[in-house]
Amino acid sequence: xxxxxxxxxxxxxxxxxxxxxxxxxxxxxxxxxxxxxxxxxxxxxxxxxxxxxxxxxxxxxxxxxxxxxxxxxxxxxxxxxxxxxxxxxxxxxxxxxxxxxxxxxxxxxxxxxxxxxxxxxxxxxxxxxxxxxxxxxxxxxxxxxxxxxxxxxxxxxxxxxxxxxxxxxxxxxxxxxxxxxxxxxxxxxxxxxxxxxxxxxxxxxxxxxxxxxxxxxxxxxxxxxxxxxxxxxxxxxxxxxxxxxxxxxxxxxxxxxxxxxxxxxxxxxxxxxxxxxxxxxxxxxxxxxxxxxxxxxxx
Amino acid sequence: xxxxxxxxxxxxxxxxxxxxxxxxxxxxxxxxxxxxxxxxxxxxxxxxxxxxxxxxxxxxxxxxxxxxxxxxxxxxxxxxxxxxxxxxxxxxxxxxxxxxxxxxxxxxxxxxxxxxxxxxxxxxxxxxxxxxxxxxxxxxxxxxxxxxxxxxxxxxxxxxxxxxxxxxxx
Numbered sequence: 001x002x003x004x005x006x007x008x009x010x011x012x013x014x015x016x017x018x019x020x021x022x023x024x025x026x027x028x029x030x031x032x033x034x035x036x037x038x039x040x041x042x043x044x045x046x047x048x049x050x051x052x053x054x055x056x057x058x059x060x061x062x063x064x065x066x067x068x069x070x071x072x073x074x075x076x077x078x079x080x081x082x083x084x085x086x087x088x089x090x091x092x093x094x095x096x097x098x099x100x101x102x103x104x105x106x107x108x109x110x111x112x113x114x115x116x117x118x119x120x121x122x123x124x125x126x127x128x129x130x131x132x133x134x135x136x137x138x139x140x141x142x143x144x145x146x147x148x149x150x151x152x153x154x155x156x157x158x159x160x161x162x163x164x165x166x167x168x169x170x171x172x173x174x175x176x177x178x179x180x181x182x183x184x185x186x187x188x189x190x191x192x193x194x195x196x197x198x199x200x201x202x203x204x205x206x207x208x209x210x211x212x213x214x215x216x217x218x219x220x221x222x223x224x225x226x227x228x229x230x231x232x233x234x235x236x237x238x239x240x241x242x243x244x245x246x247x248x249x250x251x252x253x254x255x256x257x258x259x260x261x262x263x264x265x266x267x268x269x270x271x272x273x274x275x276x277x278x279x280x281x282x283x284x285x286x287x288x289x290x291x292x293x294x295x296x297x298x299x
Numbered sequence: 300x301x302x303x304x305x306x307x308x309x310x311x312x313x314x315x316x317x318x319x320x321x322x323x324x325x326x327x328x329x330x331x332x333x334x335x336x337x338x339x340x341x342x343x344x345x346x347x348x349x350x351x352x353x354x355x356x357x358x359x360x361x362x363x364x365x366x367x368x369x370x371x372x373x374x375x376x377x378x379x380x381x382x383x384x385x386x387x388x389x390x391x392x393x394x395x396x397x398x399x400x401x402x403x404x405x406x407x408x409x410x411x412x413x414x415x416x417x418x419x420x421x422x423x424x425x426x427x428x429x430x431x432x433x434x435x436x437x438x439x440x441x442x443x444x445x446x447x448x449x450x451x452x453x454x455x456x457x458x459x460x461x462x463x464x465x466x467x468x469x
Contacts, residue, residue: 037427067428069428143463145461147461189460231449231453
């Protein structure tokens with residue numbers, strides 16, 4: 001995606017800015033005090049729609065390693081191999097002052113043989129772009145260990161799918177849509193456990209890969225997404241996710257998603273996530289489950 | 300005691316010394332409520348306050364183990380370019396003594412903290428969240444080096460984390 005490629009030098013420029021800025025004494029209203037202040041893995045990894053979180057669902061953490069007077073950013077590449085499909089995703093994200101997260105992601109959904117079976121051609125691919133904005137409302141998931149209050153964030157994901165005609169032909173109402181979500185996350189450090197709950201208001205079919213709204217249900221509905229991650233060490237986390245899905249299309253039933261993941265961060269510049277994902281039925285094929293692999297680089 | 304110019308350095312470390320109540324499995328009360336108030340009290344060692352913390356205290360190797368961790372912590376802080384300037388011109392021996400006392404208290408050990416209130420000490424220092432986290436990372440390194448189990452480390456860190464409100468920024 002042109003925009004994503006254009007953003008890489010912007011990300012690099014911001015990294016350079018953070019490396020050279022910082023230190024006390026500046027009295028400008030917006031002072032960037034370097035980068036990299038957060039503890040390891042406390043920015044989450046990048047979920048496949050481009051937001052900071054787990055693998056399949058966003059958390060309320062602001063991505064990147066910047067603390068409240070810093071900037072952080074990262075880029076990700078994800079691949080999910082299913083028996084009958086392949087999903088690739090990539091994108092970039094900027095975290096500003098541990099308050100705002102901006103993300104851009106591109107997803108490519110390859111229908112492989114199913115495309116042929118549907119008369120679309122073997123390897124017919126749908127592409128979706130996601131623009132994300134997340135705002136931390138209050139709380140600190142990591143530091144508020146003396147309180148029950150979670151970190152709460154409000155997020156928006158605007159999605160555009162490029163196969164309008166095909167989506168209409170399977171019953172989708174629109175080829176673009178906007179998800180709205182509220183996410184609450186908290187690290188129970190004394191128990192080495194992170195928990196997150198996200199409530200998403202959406203009418204996206206298969207997260208937008210099959211359009212928005214359908215013949216069964218035209219309008220948005222609330223969907224619950226949860227994650228639980230156990231910290232095994234400073235560098236390693238093991239977790240599980242569950243994502244409820246709407247079921248808007250008559251000809252393409254849809255299931256809830258599950259996954260078990262392992263996230264490894266050797267340092268603050270790289271993380272690797274491996275997961276076993278269960279996506280259920282996608283269009284005319286059931287039991288879509290497979291290996292999810294994601295790499296994230298950033299600061 | 301720290302002189303004026305050095306308050307920043309001792310303040311950063313003394314931030315760790317705020318008492319965090321030994322309440323297992325519940326969020327601790329606000330750290331500001333837990334400042335040690337009286338220095339004239341009985342200094343005799345007492346039984347650990349919370350039996351659930353005993354395995355954690357033991358995982359650290361008791362008071363001797365805490366001493367070893369704190370020695371390494373100070374070495375790390377002096378080697379760390381992010382924190383060195385805070386600790387170069389202070390009484391590091393005294394700081395280490397107070398740290399051991401405080402970690403011991405936090406982990407329910409038979410100790411009493413005899414240090415000072417650090418909220419006042421930190422006022423106006425403009426310490427950043429990243430400074431606080433840098434110290435936490437140096438502490439994690441010290442605990443790793445002494446093979447403190449990860450989950451025991453997190454029990455200590457969970458009780459230290461709320462102190463950020465007293466240390467960080469204005």
